[in-house]
Amino acid sequence: LKVRLFLLISALLITGCGTSDIFIHDTDAGIKHIKANIEFLASDELEGRGSATRGEKVASLFIASELQKYGVKPFGDNGTYFQNFDVKLQSYSDESTIAFVSSGEETELKIWEDFLLYSGSDPDGTLKNSELEIVFAGYGITAEEYGYDDYKNIDVTGKAVLVLSGEPYSDEETFFAGSRLTRYSRSSSKISTAVSNGAAAVIVIPDPYLAGRWEAYKSYFLTPKFIYPADKNLETRTSIPYMVLTIDAAKIMLIDENKNYADLSEYFSIETPPSSFDIEKKVKINIKSFEQIESIRNVVGVIEGTDPGLKNQYVSLGAHYDHEGIKNGEIYYGADDNASGTSAILEAARTLSLSNDNKRSVVFIFHAAEEKGLIGASHFTNSSEIINDIVVNINLDMIGQGNVDTLLVIGSDRLAPSCTK
Numbered sequence: 001l002k003v004r005l006f007l008l009i010s011a012l013l014i015t016g017c018g019t020s021d022i023f024i025h026d027t028d029a030g031i032k033h034i035k036a037n038i039e040f041l042a043s044d045e046l047e048g049r050g051s052a053t054r055g056e057k058v059a060s061l062f063i064a065s066e067l068q069k070y071g072v073k074p075f076g077d078n079g080t081y082f083q084n085f086d087v088k089l090q091s092y093s094d095e096s097t098i099a100f101v102s103s104g105e106e107t108e109l110k111i112w113e114d115f116l117l118y119s120g121s122d123p124d125g126t127l128k129n130s131e132l133e134i135v136f137a138g139y140g141i142t143a144e145e146y147g148y149d150d151y152k153n154i155d156v157t158g159k160a161v162l163v164l165s166g167e168p169y170s171d172e173e174t175f176f177a178g179s180r181l182t183r184y185s186r187s188s189s190k191i192s193t194a195v196s197n198g199a200a201a202v203i204v205i206p207d208p209y210l211a212g213r214w215e216a217y218k219s220y221f222l223t224p225k226f227i228y229p230a231d232k233n234l235e236t237r238t239s240i241p242y243m244v245l246t247i248d249a250a251k252i253m254l255i256d257e258n259k260n261y262a263d264l265s266e267y268f269s270i271e272t273p274p275s276s277f278d279i280e281k282k283v284k285i286n287i288k289s290f291e292q293i294e295s296i297r298n299v300v301g302v303i304e305g306t307d308p309g310l311k312n313q314y315v316s317l318g319a320h321y322d323h324e325g326i327k328n329g330e331i332y333y334g335a336d337d338n339a340s341g342t343s344a345i346l347e348a349a350r351t352l353s354l355s356n357d358n359k360r361s362v363v364f365i366f367h368a369a370e371e372k373g374l375i376g377a378s379h380f381t382n383s384s385e386i387i388n389d390i391v392v393n394i395n396l397d398m399i400g401q402g403n404v405d406t407l408l409v410i411g412s413d414r415l416a417p418s419c420t421k
């Protein structure tokens, strides 16, 4: 039903809101096609369609071949269905360490056991060969709208900042949105703020929630990080080391300092903002990272519009076709996420190509590497020549389960008023 509802919505958008000119769709045939395509995309042989794997590549070939069968024209690079781009895969050696230095004595911490490494590299060995000063900087947050700045009156240039995870405790909706987390709690935000203050590294003391999910975070950060080189924000977010300590490691580093772990962890449940202080110990950061470039691809096709006045406008229908691949020897099939959306968009391509009465052009975009941070969508948005001519984009993700008569629509507040009736 959801699929039928979707086809109805897309038919409305493509022919224009308010028109009664909706084509009749053979539902039985549609269900057969969708089912067959989901079964192929979520089969053992596609191995969960992990980014930059054989499974993802085979899936992209399959999608292109389907589009070709339907008579949808290629809309990728050089007359093909593929829009190719490079991603950088970054991973860390198990030999990476950090060491706290006090009175000439070093206490070494091991990656994955004592700390998690989210980001950062040290190609020139600058960090490895220096002892960085450490300064405690509250939550590592600057938030003008709340009149809050952990970096006020402190100089962190070239230093490591020690910060608490999360954001200031608050029961007030007007201060950091009360109990809901704001964007300031994110690691990406803390890294950007640290970078703009000239810090060389971020060391994080975990709150109980983060500490309690250690294994889950660990398995996430053990897998290579995908970096889309054209994303300048991402470059900032990955430029300096961001390390989360275990509670035990945090206790060790705070021994004989102005405040110990128990003092700092109190801030997780009181409204008093933390104040900055210098840590006596210094830190040596020994990161060994590996980088590898992989070429991956979006799949893009187009059905040109029939109306000379409208054909240079585009309706874009999209879905990511990658999933999580194989983790710990187990295939994550991703039948729902997102073989379901991919197959529905393919079916929309097939039926729209059959009827071929769309006034506007319809572009079909199947994104790669969504699971690695919306990378395929970023690339399409950055590089597509038609991006400003897209009047509406419908993206389907996980439409294979849940209530059969319900659509969760994100972005409906941006529809034209005539389309929301």
Ligand SMILES: [Zn+2]
Binding pocket: 320, 337, 338, 370, 397, 398
């Ligand atoms: Zn998804």
